[in-house]
Amino acid sequence: MILVTGGLGFIGSHTVRALVDMGEDCVLVQRRKAEPPAFLADAPVAVEQADITDLAQLREVGARHGITGIVHLAGSMPWPPGSDQPVEAARKAIGGLLNVVQAAQEWGVARVGVASTIGVYAGLTDDGPLSEDMPLPMTAPHTIPTFKKIGELINGHLADATGVDVVDYRISGIWGPRDPHGPLFFAAPELVRAAARGTVPDLTPLGSVYAEDSLDLCYVKDAARAIALLQLADRLGHRTYNVASGRATTNAEVVAAIKTVVPDARIELPSGGPVRQSHLDTARIRQDTGYVPAYDTERAAADYIAWLRAGNEH
Template structure:
């Protein structure tokens, strides 16, 4: 049985489904009361900052692995409690590792982010063995970098196999973020709702040429499940991504194939440089290949929203 923290969330829910598809059962840790329709899933209410709750789950269930997707970072930031937030973030990660050690868990997977590559100026594929700058432009990659370093120390000290997932721009059903870091989710929502996209929440204006390694969330979940269940892994860190850069122009073209006349055009004039995550490690150790290209992802997401789902 795999313990999944944040298992009812955006990436977590798709990871759980992928684990079930591969024959695993799961126990989910959620802060809010929740139910799951699949009898192979047990939902436990609790928080990663509560060590007793984590240890209690381990005592009640035969936990063989942990996928830690619950957010471990001070987000959203509270300017009045920065020290307390930082302590809570680190305690959450440490509690997960303490629970793993207590139950003799072999492998713990931990969500990291494409944001750890911020500051690397090289174009093309970003590889896991590239040296990372010590700085970060946002609290999320800051704490993910801290977490990766801490995970390496704990793996050596405890003997637990701790695996970092450097997750790329994930999007698709149940995405609660909208246009937080990239435009694709809002472009699809706007098209389905018959309006112009609101991209005011982005850090910079969006252009048709803007490109990012976008990974459809069903592929993200399957990649994480494969990493958790693989008999043997050769590395501690893996890029979880599509392995290619997708432009806003590609997203728009796919939307217009499904919804002709959608008002989702963007101006040109964006940067020409593109980079993406190299997924060679992931493919070699798990056999993962993305199943959703841009057109299939857009079609699936539009169908999901047209079925009455909010996100």
């Protein structure tokens, strides 16, 4: 049975679906009480309410279930930023990660997968593919990549010290059904939602947005399947993997994909953005797991719009 922290969240719920589709039973651990989404209604999953920053609660979950693997997608960072107790918030964030690895060691779990982010590459000037072996800057522009970098270093130490296979997922530009963020990080989710609603997209949280802006966008169902493949692989040759589409997608491409489904979508983006494009190199995950994205931009936009038009909020 695979324990998925944050298993009722955006990426977590889709990862559970992917694991179930590959024949695994799952136990979903969530700090807040919640019900599984409808697409997990028929799945062999157990739902446990537990706070991973409380080791005793985590151990109780393991006492009730035979845990064979862990996918750690709950945020091991102070969130939201700006806590009035920053030291305690940082202690809890790092403590949650330590608890997960400690529980894995106690339960005899062979592999723990931990969510990292494309943000760890921030500051690199390379145009084109960003590979896992590239040296990273010691600085980070935001709380998320800061703590993901810290986590990756801790994970490497703990993997050596405990013998647990701790694997980092550098996840990029995830969009699709159940995305709670909207235009918090990039434009694609709001562009799709506005088209489905028949409204003009509100991109003000992003500041200036241009047609040429690009990112390695990875549809959530592809990312979930990639994570499941990494968790279930008999053997992995590395401790860090890019989870991405392996290509840069511009806002203009997203708009064009949306308009194949909603021709009269009220989406117009100005030109004038940077032409530099970088993306994550996915050669490593392809070689070690056979992962190939199933959703190109057009198929992803159509799937997401269909989800929203079926009455789902996001």
